[in-house]
Amino acid sequence: MTQLVQPDLPVVDTPLVEILVAELGDVLAFRTDAGGFTTDWNPGVERILGYGRAEWVGQRVHLIFTPGDRAAKKPERDMAKAAREGRALTAGPYQRGDGSLLFVEGAVVALKDSHGTLLGFYNVMRDLAERNEAEAARRQSEETYRNLFNGLDQGFCIVEVKTETGEPLDYRVIEVNPAFEKQSPQGNAEGRWIRERYPQHEERWFEIYRDVALTGEPIRFQERSKELETLWFDVYAFRIGPPQQKHVGVIFTNITERKHSEQALRDSVERVEQVLAQAPVAIVVFRGPEFVIELANPSYQALVQGRELVGRRFAEVVPEIGADVWAAFHHVMDTGEAVVREEFYVPYDHDGDGIVEDHWFNLVYHPLRESDGTVSGLVTVCIEVTAHIRARQDLELVNRGLEEFAHVASHDLQEPLRMVRCYTQLLVESSDDEATQVVTEERRLFAGFIENGVVRMETLIRDLLAYSRTVHSLDLDVCNASLETALSHALSAVEARAAETAAVITHEPLPVVRGDEAQLSHVFQNLLSNALKYCTPGQQPQVHISAELQAEEWIVSVRDNGIGFESKHAARIFGLFKRLHRDDEYPGTGLGLAICKRIIERYGGRIWADSEPLAGATFRFSLAAGRQ
Amino acid sequence: MRPRLQILLGEDNLGDVLLVRRALNEHRVEYELHTMRDGSEAALFMEGVQEGGGLPCPDLFLLDLNLPKLDGCELLVLLRAHPLCGDKPVIIISSSGAESDRRRATNAGATQYYQKPSDLKEFMKLGALVREVVKAEPQ
Numbered sequence: 097m098t099q100l101v102q103p104d105l106p107v108v109d110t111p112l113v114e115i116l117v118a119e120l121g122d123v124l125a126f127r128t129d130a131g132g133f134t135t136d137w138n139p140g141v142e143r144i145l146g147y148g149r150a151e152w153v154g155q156r157v158h159l160i161f162t163p164g165d166r167a168a169k170k171p172e173r174d175m176a177k178a179a180r181e182g183r184a185l186t187a188g189p190y191q192r193g194d195g196s197l198l199f200v201e202g203a204v205v206a207l208k209d210s211h212g213t214l215l216g217f218y219n220v221m222r223d224l225a226e227r228n229e230a231e232a233a234r235r236q237s238e239e240t241y242r243n244l245f246n247g248l249d250q251g252f253c254i255v256e257v258k259t260e261t262g263e264p265l266d267y268r269v270i271e272v273n274p275a276f277e278k279q280s281p282q283g284n285a286e287g288r289w290i291r292e293r294y295p296q297h298e299e300r301w302f303e304i305y306r307d308v309a310l311t312g313e314p315i316r317f318q319e320r321s322k323e324l325e326t327l328w329f330d331v332y333a334f335r336i337g338p339p340q341q342k343h344v345g346v347i348f349t350n351i352t353e354r355k356h357s358e359q360a361l362r363d364s365v366e367r368v369e370q371v372l373a374q375a376p377v378a379i380v381v382f383r384g385p386e387f388v389i390e391l392a393n394p395s396y397q398a399l400v401q402g403r404e405l406v407g408r409r410f411a412e413v414v415p416e417i418g419a420d421v422w423a424a425f426h427h428v429m430d431t432g433e434a435v436v437r438e439e440f441y442v443p444y445d446h447d448g449d450g451i452v453e454d455h456w457f458n459l460v461y462h463p464l465r466e467s468d469g470t471v472s473g474l475v476t477v478c479i480e481v482t483a484h485i486r487a488r489q490d491l492e493l494v495n496r497g498l499e500e501f502a503h504v505a506s507h508d509l510q511e512p513l514r515m516v517r518c519y520t521q522l523l524v525e526s527s528d529d530e531a532t533q534v535v536t537e538e539r540r541l542f543a544g545f546i547e548n549g550v551v552r553m554e555t556l557i558r559d560l561l562a563y564s565r566t567v568h569s570l571d572l573d574v575c576n577a578s579l580e581t582a583l584s585h586a587l588s589a590v591e592a593r594a595a596e597t598a599a600v601i602t603h604e605p606l607p608v609v610r611g612d613e614a615q616l617s618h619v620f621q622n623l624l625s626n627a628l629k630y631c632t633p634g635q636q637p638q639v640h641i642s643a644e645l646q647a648e649e650w651i652v653s654v655r656d657n658g659i660g661f662e663s664k665h666a667a668r669i670f671g672l673f674k675r676l677h678r679d680d681e682y683p684g685t686g687l688g689l690a691i692c693k694r695i696i697e698r699y700g701g702r703i704w705a706d707s708e709p710l711a712g713a714t715f716r717f718s719l720a721a722g723r724q
Numbered sequence: 725m726r727p728r729l730q731i732l733l734g735e736d737n738l739g740d741v742l743l744v745r746r747a748l749n750e751h752r753v754e755y756e757l758h759t760m761r762d763g764s765e766a767a768l769f770m771e772g773v774q775e776g777g778g779l780p781c782p783d784l785f786l787l788d789l790n791l792p793k794l795d796g797c798e799l800l801v802l803l804r805a806h807p808l809c810g811d812k813p814v815i816i817i818s819s820s821g822a823e824s825d826r827r828r829a830t831n832a833g834a835t836q837y838y839q840k841p842s843d844l845k846e847f848m849k850l851g852a853l854v855r856e857v858v859k860a861e862p863q
Binding site for chain 2: 503506507510511513514517518519521522550554
């Protein structure tokens, strides 16, 4: 048991009071001297106020008053009233040693001696436990609220709305949280009426806050403000406090960036859609194992005129589609590999007349993957090449016909010539048996003319055929061709003539080019034949072949030391039947160089010649370098 | 005396018939020529080739590729299926030098392909070819 400490002052109160004060642990009881300095202490002081005896005795009673009460001189007033009237009732929050508030009620009783002299005061107070719990809860809630308020990443403010009739609708911010400035970089407009500060602020803002303040119905909205650099906000507004205060709590997030990225996304989607819409290729997106059409661009829609596409299964849209397409679809779905097809034959009913037509497509089936890598569908990009294939088939047909015609024509044209020639020879031979020698000589001369004509005609037919073949041959084989090989074939073809003229034909290493060896051999053969034919009389023919790489093409030169020609004829000699000499000077059909030109141009090259009379000629042609 | 070589010549051009005779003469081939002016005439002749009372099969066939009605190659196919003449040597003659024509003749079963030259001396070499082909045949 704790003893009430006996003060140094003379004591006149009753022992019963002493005991009660000492025993009542939940009662706060202490004594002060007349000046308000504490003189003793009961256990309640320590339990309730948190002051130990040593901390307590000798302190002014002001210690336990709130700063407000102290400023209001409540301790002095209480004591004065007790001194005057014997006691003063007191209630309200007091401050504990840790600064927290304590709600108590009690009395200050004056302690006087028998002469009525004031000795001090008794202070007796009861802890209002319920009241204090409520206060603790309120403090807890306020603290939570503060934490929330301060810690909230969203901007928060309380606005006060002005809706007085006769005055313009307005509002102002009266409190903000720390995140406010982050979310609203224009800064804190705290305290100022918005209309004054932001004259251009949209009317809608005012109306929304007015409605919330008046109706108490919370609202969530997204709005932007020109005044705030056209920022976008996501706002939740709710009434806060009593209705007459017209306070609105506003929680908001600056969503400008989100809005911008949403816009960018929308723009980009729009662009993609535009591209899809304008694309000359047909594009269709399928989803899921049922191949449901998710998207089809106009080019694709045109392929399947008048059929409903989006949201329907492919099997249901184009039931006539063949097994090859399904096989490709399943390959893409099963393996995740793209399938690329050229001139893929896809028969289906394009015009909806119930009859399946032939169609060909160049296409790619590409897998569509989810973020986890699984294939969830495929996109088909295709372009119809049916017209192209048909044109080629027609052309092939025409060309086959032409080839046939050329072949028959050559045969049928040669046939009568053969008869003319053989029987002319027979005529001459049979005349030898007769005795009329003079007539025979004349016959022989005439027969010679006939035979020359026939040979010339035969050559012409042969060259024309060769020319027509270079024109019509469709099996244009553009691949790597070794000019070394082409030249060696040509050299064997002109071997006899070269030996006859004792010509010297030399060449440097020759490259591989884009073309066809047989055709290019023909070019060399024509150029070499010309070089050997148009040689300078009395001079050994010399021909040199070389090649030089310029940019990505080879320039091949065939240089001779023959009679040459005037440079003004350099272009003319490549024309059909164009000749610079009489047939009795140098025989020929005028087709050799035309054939060369035709072949070289077919492989994307050029052919030309330089020469001066008696200074030899150089023929050059260009061809793309061969590929590795 | 050796029996003369029985030759069936399918040729519509009289000029060529004379040249063929001349070439055979020049190379001293002892022959008897049965000239057929078109393919169906030749086919009809072949129908008459039978055992026991029918015509005997010729020893050699010279067929122009471009015979009217049935051409040389069509005739050759019939010939190769003939029970008596299936093994006889056949020379397809033509003024065409086209590779496709040569191939066609070879595929149909020709023994030789001879391109008619426009030079008389060259044409005469047909006689030598005939001798060669006949000599190579087992008698």
